[in-house]
Amino acid sequence: xxxxxxxxxxxxxxxxxxxxxxxxxxxxxxxxxxxxxxxxxxxxxxxxxxxxxxxxxxxxxxxxxxxxxxxxxxxxxxxxxxxxxxxxxxxxxxxxxxxxxxxxxxxxxxxxxxxxxxxxxxxxxxxxxxxxxxxxxxxxxxxxxxxxxxxxxxxxxxxxxxxxxxxxxxxxxxxxxxxxxxxxxxxxxxxxxxxxxxxxxxxxxxxxxxxxxxxxxxxxxxxxxxxxxxxxxxxxxxxxxxxxxxxxxxxxxxxxxxxxxxxxxxxxxxxxxxxxxxxxxxxxxxxxxxxxxx
Amino acid sequence: xxxxxxxxxxxxxxxxxxxxxxxxxxxxxxxxxxxxxxxxxxxxxxxxxxxxxxxxxxxxxxxxxxxxxxxxxxxxxxxxxxxxxxxxxxxxxxxxxxxxxxxxxxxxxxxxxxxxxxxxxxxxxxxxxxxxxxxxxxxxxxxxxxxxxxxxxxxxxxxxxxxxxxxxxxxxxxxxxxxxxxxxxxxxxxxxxxxxxxxxxxxxxxxxxxxxxxxxxxxxxxxxxxxxxxxxxxxxxxxxxxxxxxxxxxxxxxxxxxxxxxxxxxxxxxxxxxxxxxxxxxxxxxxxxxxxxxxxxxxxxxxxxxxxxxxxxxxxxxxxxxxxxxxxxxxxxxxxxxxxxxxxxxxxxxxxxxxxxxxxxxxxxxxxxxxxxxxxxxxxxxxxxxxxxxxxxxxxxxxxxxxxxxxxxxxxxxxxxxxxxxxxxxxxxxxxxxxxxxxxxxxxx
Numbered sequence: 001x002x003x004x005x006x007x008x009x010x011x012x013x014x015x016x017x018x019x020x021x022x023x024x025x026x027x028x029x030x031x032x033x034x035x036x037x038x039x040x041x042x043x044x045x046x047x048x049x050x051x052x053x054x055x056x057x058x059x060x061x062x063x064x065x066x067x068x069x070x071x072x073x074x075x076x077x078x079x080x081x082x083x084x085x086x087x088x089x090x091x092x093x094x095x096x097x098x099x100x101x102x103x104x105x106x107x108x109x110x111x112x113x114x115x116x117x118x119x120x121x122x123x124x125x126x127x128x129x130x131x132x133x134x135x136x137x138x139x140x141x142x143x144x145x146x147x148x149x150x151x152x153x154x155x156x157x158x159x160x161x162x163x164x165x166x167x168x169x170x171x172x173x174x175x176x177x178x179x180x181x182x183x184x185x186x187x188x189x190x191x192x193x194x195x196x197x198x199x200x201x202x203x204x205x206x207x208x209x210x211x212x213x214x215x216x217x218x219x220x221x222x223x224x225x226x227x228x229x230x231x232x233x234x235x236x237x238x239x240x241x242x243x244x245x246x247x248x249x250x251x252x253x254x255x256x257x258x259x260x261x262x263x264x265x266x267x268x269x270x271x272x273x274x275x276x277x278x279x280x281x282x283x284x285x286x287x288x289x290x291x292x293x294x
Numbered sequence: 295x296x297x298x299x300x301x302x303x304x305x306x307x308x309x310x311x312x313x314x315x316x317x318x319x320x321x322x323x324x325x326x327x328x329x330x331x332x333x334x335x336x337x338x339x340x341x342x343x344x345x346x347x348x349x350x351x352x353x354x355x356x357x358x359x360x361x362x363x364x365x366x367x368x369x370x371x372x373x374x375x376x377x378x379x380x381x382x383x384x385x386x387x388x389x390x391x392x393x394x395x396x397x398x399x400x401x402x403x404x405x406x407x408x409x410x411x412x413x414x415x416x417x418x419x420x421x422x423x424x425x426x427x428x429x430x431x432x433x434x435x436x437x438x439x440x441x442x443x444x445x446x447x448x449x450x451x452x453x454x455x456x457x458x459x460x461x462x463x464x465x466x467x468x469x470x471x472x473x474x475x476x477x478x479x480x481x482x483x484x485x486x487x488x489x490x491x492x493x494x495x496x497x498x499x500x501x502x503x504x505x506x507x508x509x510x511x512x513x514x515x516x517x518x519x520x521x522x523x524x525x526x527x528x529x530x531x532x533x534x535x536x537x538x539x540x541x542x543x544x545x546x547x548x549x550x551x552x553x554x555x556x557x558x559x560x561x562x563x564x565x566x567x568x569x570x571x572x573x574x575x576x577x578x579x580x581x582x583x584x585x586x587x588x589x590x591x592x593x594x595x596x597x598x599x600x601x602x603x604x605x606x607x608x609x610x611x612x613x614x615x616x617x618x619x620x621x622x623x624x625x626x627x628x629x630x631x632x633x634x635x636x637x638x639x640x641x642x643x644x645x646x647x648x649x650x651x652x653x654x655x656x657x658x659x660x661x662x663x664x665x666x667x668x669x670x671x672x673x674x675x676x677x678x679x680x681x682x683x684x685x686x687x688x689x690x691x692x693x694x695x696x697x698x699x700x701x702x703x704x705x706x707x708x709x710x711x712x713x714x715x716x717x718x719x720x721x722x723x724x725x726x727x728x729x730x731x732x733x734x735x736x737x738x739x
Contacts, residue, residue: 067616098618106616112609115602116724122599123606124617129599140594150726158728170728193617 013246014260017044019080020197020229021066021088026075028061028253035061036072037253043197043229043246048219050232050240052264053250054273059233060107062250063199066231067104068093081196098127103195105186107202107233113175117166117185120174121157122150124192129153160188164218180211184218191222197229198222204236212236216243241265249273318372325368326361333360390714394671394721405676412582416575423571430578430646432686434639437585439666439678440592441635446664447673448592448601449628450608452509455516456663458496459489459633461523461655463640468536468650469529478542482641489637490630492519497629501622504611516660523652535651539644541573542580549573577646584642588635589675595631597725604628605673662686669710671717680718 013019021043028036036058043049051059064070066077068091077088079100086100096102112120122129132149133140161167164184169177174185183203190198200219204212216239223230234240240247240261247264249257251273257264264270338357342349412433416426438460445453467485470476476484500511523530530536541549547560549572560572595601603624606614611621644650666685670677684706692702710718 069612069615093615094618094620096618097616098620104616106613110610110613110616112606112613114609114722115605116726118726118728119602119605119724122726123602123614123619126599126603126606126617126619130603133598133600140591140598146598154726154728161728167728171724189617 011041011258013042013044013047013049014258014263015044015047015245017047017245019043020045021231022076022078022080023062023066024076024078026062026065026077027073028058028065028070029073035253036065036250038074039250039253039255041248041255041258043231045229046223046227047245048223048230048232048243049246049248050234050244051248051250052234052237052240053256056252057250058253059250060201061253063104063201063231063233065089066096067102067199068096079197097193097195101194101196102199103190103193103197104199105183105190105201105203107205109179109182109186111174111182111186111189113173115174116171117161117174117177118154118157118170120185120189121160121192122153124189125153125156156192157188160191163191163221164188165214180207183207183211183215187218191226195228197231199231201233202235203232204234204239212239215239219243313373313376318369318376321372322365322369326365329364330357330361333357391721394674394719408679409586413579416578423574426571426574426578428687428690430574430581431690432682433578433581433585434643434646435663435666435686436679436682437581437588437639437642438636438663439670439682440585440588440675441632441639442663442667443670443673443675443678444592444595444604444635445628445632446667448596448608449604449625449632450672451625451628452505453512453629453632454509454657454660454664455496455512455514455519456632456636457655457657457659458516458519459493459636460640460643460659461519461652462492462633463489463637464644464650464655465523465530465536465640466637467641468539468644471540471645472536472538475540477540478641478645482638485641486634486637489640490634493629493631493633494626496633497626501625513657513660516655516657520652520655523655530652533651533653535649535653536644537649539648539650541648542576542645544576549576577642581639581642581646584638588638591631591635592675600624600627602725665707669707669717671719671721673722674717674719677717677719 019042023042024040026036026039027034039058039062041049051062053059061070065072065075066088068088072089075089079086079088079102081101086096088096088100088102091100097104112123115123129146129149133146158167158170161170164187166177166181166185166188169181174182177185183206187198187200187203190200203219204215207215219230219232220243222228232240232244244261247257247259247261248255249264249267249270251269256269256273257267259267334357337360338353340351340353342351412429415421415429438456441459442453442456445451445456463485466488467481470481470484471478474481496512496515500508503511524532526532543549544560547558547563549560559568560566560576566572596605603614603619606617606619607621607624607628614621614624643654647654662685666678666681669685670679670681685703688706689703
């Protein structure tokens with residue numbers, strides 16, 4: 001840690017994009033286990049930032065710290081909208097989604113299975129609709145302003161259903177959709193909260209190659225059209241190398257590499273983490289132990 | 295599809311060929327043995343009071359009948375299972391779902407018809423005091439079921455202490471009506487507000503709990519309220535209960551035979567002959583209106599953001615948090631609104647009985663209300679009506695069966711839990727559709 005202090009400056013996104021989220025010295029301990037150890041990186045606005053690393057490297061823990069599901073032991077997570085800066089480590093999970101506008105999906109999909117696809121997307125717009133319904137009171141008496149707000153919410157839902165090609169399934173139960181469609185729906189639901197930072201936890205897991213290619217296209221179009229930051233945990237290197245503007249590599253809770261796809265791919269530390277010592281006899285010998293890459 | 299069913303049929307035929315008679319007899323024998331063990335004490339021995347104490351009477355023929363019934367029944371059941379492949383669970387669920395959808399569609403038209411019938415019931419030629427009384431009781435439970443349905447069916451918070459709010463409503467109503475002389479209509483909203491307040495008070499400490507843990511705490515809350523009612527003698531008069539609770543008036547008209555000075559009674563005003571039935575019919579209409587208000591409120595709030603948030607919370611709380619839904623507020627509103635309707639029902643109960651004591655608010659009441667919600671199908675409004683009619687009306691009708699009444703009740707519960715664990719009408723219609731309606735969709739190109 002003391003060595004790191006010398007280079008205390010926060011690593012900027014390689015492209016030089018404006019910083020949306022600055023993660024500084026993030027550390028998460030569970031009792032004696034250090035899940036994340038002093039990780040710092042920056043997420044650029046309008047960029048796709050991928051976190052990769054072998055299983056158990058602490059990727060999902062970083063996400064859970066960012067979205068408030070864990071409170072980090074040490075560290076600062078500053079989300080800067082330009083107008084207002086939020087310190088995510090001090091906020092409740094639902095306030096992070098509500099105010100700092102960070103939306104996320106889950107590794108094991110978490111939809112509302114007994115509700116229809118459309119309802120899933122309308123629930124995501126809860127806070128706006130709550131205001132429009134006068135915190136239920138006005139809505140109870142059928143105020144026209146609420147009807148208008150609900151119509152707009154449905155329109156937005158339809159827009160995102162169209163984007164993820166699920167318009168035809170809108171009135172079906174979300175739990176009955178095929179796996180790939182559930183993944184897409186979860187992304188659409190997160191987008192319906194109008195996030196400024198979208199965090200996707202293994203969005204390509206369990207998808208077939210065609211669905212994976214479509215996912216990459218979807219993420220690029222979200223980045224380019226919505227101009228928001230996207231963070232991505234992914235094991236599928238074709239997705240990561242194809243679309244990520246910036247890659248952060250974790251191993252055993254530490255950041256071992258940070259940069260563009262090209263830099264990371266050539267980084268001996270990354271090769272060592274993924275393939276073990278034997279694979280890089282030509283490269284300089286390192287002390288990392290052999291373990292399975294994801 | 296057809297190839298599939300063909301394969302199934304072949305499989306079924308294959309199974310039909312081999313009947314393992316030994317296994318069937320063995321199974322039936324075990325069942326008969328268990329029955330013997332149970333029936334020996336429960337059916338076989340009976341205590342009789344004879345002069346000078348108790349005597350034991352034996353009824354071995356009854357035991358023999360029970361064992362024979364168990365053996366034959368189990369034999370037939372096992373044989374049937376061996377010869378016929380039972381419909382798969384999914385298939386059964388599908389069929390039941392289709393029935394539920396059918397009932398839903400039926401309910402769209404039958405709902406108003408049932409409501410009209412309910413309105414017209416006291417005027418029917420067969421309506422007598424007994425029928426109206428039972429209908430009032432059933433409606434009270436329908437209202438309680440609808441109130442609890444908000445908490446359990448929509449928000450998915452398993453509440454085993456709902457009777458506490460019923461009790462709080464009844465007692466706060468009685469205390470305000472007696473001591474402050476606010477009358478029924480003045481004290482009714484207060485009773486609802488008090489119950490809602492206690493709903494929030496209960497809600498705060500249990501926010502983090504879910505499922506079984508929540509059920510245990512709410513169960514304890516229900517008991518706490520009852521114990522407080524028993525022991526806080528200076529206010530609640532403990533086990534003696536509160537009496538002389540004012541009856542509701544009809545726009546200032548009372549239902550007394552001889553009203554106090556300056557008060558006009560209903561029969562005098564309209565020039566009718568006095569009859570005690572007027573009050574009973576009036577109470578019936580009061581609970582009918584209260585129950586319908588509960589129903590319309592629930593139907594309406596389901597389509598509002600808060601109602602959808604409740605259902606989302608039931609489905610997945612973590613996902614709700616990730617979408618910026620404040621789980622604390624959402625749960626508390628569910629608790630408060632559910633409790634409020636429980637409080638209204640309690641106030642009605644108090645005014646109908648004219649007397650309340652903690653004995654009316656035992657755990658079994660919570661269990662019955664919860665059974666109504668669960669058996670009806672969580673979240674289903676019409677399911678609650680059917681379950682309440684079956685459970686409350688049914689137990690009244692079955693009074694003739696005496697001690698076997700509870701047996702029939704239990705058997706019905708077991709049957710529903712085996713065949714339809716999600717409740718009678720556990721089909722959920724979306725609150726919002728992208729396409730107008732499926733029927734119209736077919737017509738458009």
